[in-house]
Amino acid sequence: MTRTIRIGTRGSALALTQTGTVADALRKAGQEVEIVKVSTPGDRSSAPIAEIGVGVFTSALREALLNKQVDVAVHSYKDLPTAPERGIVLAAVPPREDPRDALIARDGLTLGELPPGARIGTGSPRRTAQLRALGLGFEVVPIRGNIDTRLNKVFDGELDAVVLARAGLARLGRADVITETLDPIQMLPAPAQGALAVECRVDDVDIEHLLRSIVDDEATRAAVTAERAMLAALEAGCSAPVGALAEVVEDLDADGSVIENVSLRGVAAAGLDDEGVQLLRASAVAGKSEAEQLGRDLAAELLDLGAGALSGPGRESR
Numbered sequence: 252m253t254r255t256i257r258i259g260t261r262g263s264a265l266a267l268t269q270t271g272t273v274a275d276a277l278r279k280a281g282q283e284v285e286i287v288k289v290s291t292p293g294d295r296s297s298a299p300i301a302e303i304g305v306g307v308f309t310s311a312l313r314e315a316l317l318n319k320q321v322d323v324a325v326h327s328y329k330d331l332p333t334a335p336e337r338g339i340v341l342a343a344v345p346p347r348e349d350p351r352d353a354l355i356a357r358d359g360l361t362l363g364e365l366p367p368g369a370r371i372g373t374g375s376p377r378r379t380a381q382l383r384a385l386g387l388g389f390e391v392v393p394i395r396g397n398i399d400t401r402l403n404k405v406f407d408g409e410l411d412a413v414v415l416a417r418a419g420l421a422r423l424g425r426a427d428v429i430t431e432t433l434d435p436i437q438m439l440p441a442p443a444q445g446a447l448a449v450e451c452r453v454d455d456v457d458i459e460h461l462l463r464s465i466v467d468d469e470a471t472r473a474a475v476t477a478e479r480a481m482l483a484a485l486e487a488g489c490s491a492p493v494g495a496l497a498e499v500v501e502d503l504d505a506d507g508s509v510i511e512n513v514s515l516r517g518v519a520a521a522g523l524d525d526e527g528v529q530l531l532r533a534s535a536v537a538g539k540s541e542a543e544q545l546g547r548d549l550a551a552e553l554l555d556l557g558a559g560a561l562s563g564p565g566r567e568s569r
């Protein structure tokens with residue numbers, strides 16, 4: 252293709268790094284690429300994400316795509332609303348970074364080493380619920396801001412620790428500050444955490460094919476499809492904080508031949524209030540082509556178990 256591909260991105264250091272990986276892949280394939288910064292309300296406001304609402308970081312980018320200011324939009328996949336956007340197609344999901352959450356604590360401490368009463372910062376209802384469910388007496392302190400702002404609260408001594416996505420730190424070359432990568436048994440990540448979503452206009456088939464052939468990773472796509480389908484089905488039914496993690500695994504079928512399955516784990520809070528929190532968990536495996544149905548089935552199981560039965564704090568921030 253001879254036209255210059257304009258890739259829209261948020262202007263944050265993390266977004267620019269993420270967009271850079273997609274731009275590099277396209278340049279390597281011989282494409283001319285231009286990076287266009289788009290400012291979003293999520294970047295301009297300092298209110299809690301749960302108040303500004305879902306899509307704060309992504310709707311302005313999608314608008315720029317629909318207005319033809321840009322040809323491609325690169326998002327942190329977990330920040331995208333689950334509802335599809337008319338006129339836009341998910342053209343590619345690049346290979347995922349480590350999806351797990353990370354603890355950054357003072358004095359090199361791990362979660363198990365932090366004392367009762369330790370102040371741990373996060374703005375995410377999902378992380379809050381899972382931290383409180385550990386029953387270790389932590390005080391969860393609501394925070395937001397970019398990654399450096401959050402890290403500085405630990406370095407300045409204002410907080411004992413913060414929990415952040417490992418992927419964001421790794422992409423920024425800051426994985427060295429991590430004191431513990433949290434086991435998904437304790438802390439299931441947000442659906443699609445560590446993955447990118449690369450979108451283009453539905454009618455721009457040249458770009459769609461190019462992105463699909465150059466930057467898409469089939470295993471990542473299958474995994475996040477299951478996670479997001481679970482989230483979407485739970486959103487329709489409740490407003491609980493939700494974590495999910497899927498992996499493509501190789502199994503043997505009845506004749507002993509190797510097949511690829513998707514293995515999905517999910518967690519949702521039954522309630523999160525001053526009384527405490529109860530987490531509901533479920534897991535299941537299905538064929539790779541059944542990823543979407545697997546996610547919906549797991550959501551149904553969590554709803555049966557009582558996900559969202561008590562009022563949750565909202566689902567906007569993951």
Ligand SMILES: NCc1[nH]cc(CCC(=O)O)c1CC(=O)O
Pocket residue numbers: 327328329330414415416417418419443444445446569
């Ligand atoms: N909600 C904020 C956000 N959106 C994407 C990332 C980076 C990690 C990723 O791509 O999943 C982060 C930071 C975080 O949760 O610590």
